Amino acid sequence: MATPAEGSMAALLPDLPKGPLQAYRARASFSWKELLLFLEGEDMLRFKHTIFSALESDPLFDRSCGADLPMEKYRELSFLRCKRVFEYDFLCLEDMLQTPLKVLALVGCLGMYDWSLSNKYFLHAFTFTSAIYTSGTERHFEYIQKAFRMEIFGCFALTEVSHGSNAKAIRTTAHYDPASQEFVIHSPDFEASKFWVGNMGKTATHAVVFAQLYTPGAQCWGLHSFLVQIRDPKNLLPMPGVMVGDMGKKLGQNGLDNGFAMFHQVRIPRQNLLNRIGDVTPEGTYVTPFKDARQRFGVSLGNLSMGRVTIIGMSVVNLKLAVCIAVRFSAARRQFGPADEEEVPVLEYQVQQWRLLPYLAAAYALDHFSKSLFLDLMELQQGLFRNDQSVRQAELGREIHALASAGKPLASWTAQRGIQECREACGGHGYLAMSRLGDLRNDNDPNCTYEGDNNVLLQQTSNYLLSLLARKLQDGARFESPLRTVDFLGAYPDILAQRFPGPGRAGLDSSAPLAAYKWLVCYLLRESYQKLEQEKRSGSSDFEARNNCQVYACRSLALAFLELTVVQRFHDHAHHPGVPPPLRAVLRRLSALYALWSLSPHVTLLYRGGYFSDEQAGKMVESAILDLCSQLKDDAVALVDVIAPPDFVLNSTIGRADGEATLAPSPPEQHRPRNCRHIQHLQPGAIAPPGRPPTTSSLAFPVPPRLSPPVGS
Structure with a gap:
């Protein structure tokens, strides 16, 4: 008779269904359950199980509900789903600070289901709030609470039409007016408009806006971040002086509303400056704890490392999903074989192994790197919050910046190549939309570009390494770093002789x-x-x-x-x-x-x-x-x-856990579950999770038109 603990684990790790994959599972040299428990731990497994179970049992997340919806309805559904994730309260703010890997896990679990939903949630719950937490002070923390109560909806506005990677040259301005004790946020022309901002297109009410800070006398103090309200939370209409619009259909992730905004002399309170790196007194004097302007600039962009490290994890998730689909299909699909004998699984062919198994190994290696780097980043962020200005903290920031700047290109390119290889390795069946490989390819593609073009980012890493060598050659500085990634260079001449x-x-x-x-x-x-x-x-x-x-x-x-x-x-x-x-x-x-x-x-x-x-x-x-x-x-x-999620989440007809490829098309509209036909008419809070009341948030649809003119400007 099984003990309660054994029964609990059996529910958490049920046996996989029998089918064509059974023969390979029987030949495995290890227990997949034991490896999963070792890599994840019971607490993380329960956390992921809670997320997946909630999505699968909630009608709002029915897979047929989002099939072939027009873009506007898909974005509305993504917003409703994002709102529902907050209602489930998978992670509270305290949990995020105490168990940071669960943040990465939640983003990954939601991404396995739908990257539009995951990115919408992440940009609001983490990127927006993390910028406030690390760049602001206690006077701003009320906005974090409002964000988690869905009273406001946030976005992170750095990139402009003419400036992305070159953040130092951003042209949006924030002039301080001592008479009213306000900052005046202004876009001098269209090229200075904020662009590609996730959540800004339709739903964001507040933005962390990066602008050049000016004090009286036209003295510029460089790039700083400001909290700016861009829409009214009650009706989502733009605030006076704000022109905000949606960028339209993209190659993928069309449930996420990327947008743009221009500011025409928009006034915000002095207190809306996120003032951890620098502040302005009521009289207009700039004060900062940083004597070095370059260090201040680096700290102001510290949140970009958060985005890049998270993109590494997102890319790994995409690679995992693609490899799961292709390996399972290859183990079940039979082609050719010895003369007059049965056909053999294509996984038995050396070429198929050579095409797929290195990407399987890459998924494991990059997953471990992603998690370890995320923990390193959390250490850095805690130091920023404590206002740690030690030499070690500065060096840790430089090292993590270098690792994230090369890690995003490596992970996103590996996923890009891996998904394509998996698609081709599945033959014609891999080209079917229902395999999901095409959606994975499209959804992964922006990982190569946003938060910095990959080739441009690599220069940050090489600059870091070259600066270490220059210091070594000029004044004999030691090769060492807080995470010890460069310590081996201390044996530089000896290694070159090997x-x-x-x-x-x-x-x-x-x-x-x-x-x-x-x-x-x-x-x-x-x-x-x-x-x-x-x-x-x-x-x-x-x-x-x-x-x-x-x-x-x-x-x-x-x-x-x-x-x-x-x-x-x-x-x-x-x-x-x-x-x-x-x-x-x-x-x-x-x-x-x-x-x-x-x-x-x-x-x-x-x-x-x-x-x-x-x-x-x-x-x-x-x-x-x-x-x-x-x-x-x-x-x-x-x-x-x-590494595979449940079939409901994987959502591939050729990657099922039982190995049985189901190549039937999706059911027509009239055969879909009744509740899905009414999704397009839902208002936020119309359906609550079992045992949970609807939210009382004022954020609501229908959304405003695609391009909203400035009000009162």
Whole structure:
């Protein structure tokens, strides 16, 4: 007879349905339930189970409700769903501060269901409120409470039509008027209008607006953030002087209303300046605890690291979903085989293993990196809130900025390539909309662009590494950082003198590619620095010199450094003594496969720099990748079971847990559940979760027209 605890765990981790995937599950070398419990922990599993169960049992989240809705109705439904998530109260404000990984988990769970909903929720609940929490002071915290009560709805307005990555050149102004003790927010022209702001198109009532702060005498103190009301929460009409509009249909995530806004002499109280980095007295004197303007600017943009680190996690979720669909389909789909014998699953083919299993390993490695970096970021944010101005805090900020700036490109590009490979690996069935792979590809695509174009962001990471080398060469400063990601560079000359030790079984462990990666980063750092100095000696300006060093040098340096960091962290995780013995082999194989597969595109550089000297080294890398794919083939379905959400959330007809592909089209409108036909007429609060009253929030639909003219301007 099962104990209560065993019964509880059985409900939390039920057996998977039998079907075509059963044979692979029976051959797995480990228990998928044990690995899931080890990686997530019981508390996190219960948290995710609560979210998934709530979505599946609530008619508002019925999958057929959002199918083929016009964009305006899809956005209305996304708002209603976002509101419902707040009513469920999965995470209160205190929980977010005490258990930060649950923040990442909630965003991921909602994203697995629908990224429009997840991003709408995240931008309001985390990006908007986090900016207030870290950049504001106690006088602003009432807005956080209002946000969680859905009395207001927020957005984060940094990017402008003509300036995105170059935030320092943003042109929106905030002039202080001592006579009225107000700031005057103004957009000098259309190119200075806030653009691409999520939630601004239809639903946001308040915005954290970044603008150049001016005090009397036309003295500019640089970029600061301000709380600006842009709509009336009762009717969503624009406030006086605000022109706000929707940007229209996008390639994906059309349930999220991206918008733009222009401000015509909009007056806000002096207290609406988020004043942690600097304040203005009633008389108009600027005061700040930061003597260095560059440090003040860096702190003012600290919230961008939050966005970039979260995008890493979002990209990993997309990669997980795609790999789950493709591996399950490949294990069930049969094609060809020996003459006069049964066809075999396509997962048995070496090419299919080589196409998919490295992305499965990448999903595990990048997931661990994403979670660990998020915890590092929480440490940084707590320091910002305490107004910690120590040297360590400043160095931690620089290091996390460098990691996030390269981590977002690596994760989003890996997901982009992985989803496409998964789509092709599923053949024609993968091209069906009901496979969901097309939606995943479209929804992941903006991860490569927003919060900074990937190629531009990589320059931030290479600049960080080059500055460390310059300090080392000029005044003998040590290579060290709070998270120890650069500490290995202390052996810079010795590492450059190393050579590949030779082929052997060591290739099947992640220690060999780790050594190669350290050499590669040192080599690219030296090459980039020498190229930069050569450009300067030839007469190029600092801007021209850096611009001419990106391709084949600094860009490659940034990516190699981040890949090394991911490999190192996952290697340490897989080899930690706390890993249960039955799970060690599979985790170490995943670690080795990701390390070798990531390293393989750099083989040319390894030969060019002399680390590899004969053809056997390159062959060893290729052979080791194929050997590891073969060893992981029987574990692939179980590894997917660990990271797959319930079928309702995965929402793929070819990725079901039972392996039975259902290729029937979605039911026509007249056969959908009755409650879905009335979704378009729902008002906020019309349906409450079981046992919960409707909210009394004043935010309501119908929404205003697509372009709302300024009122009273």
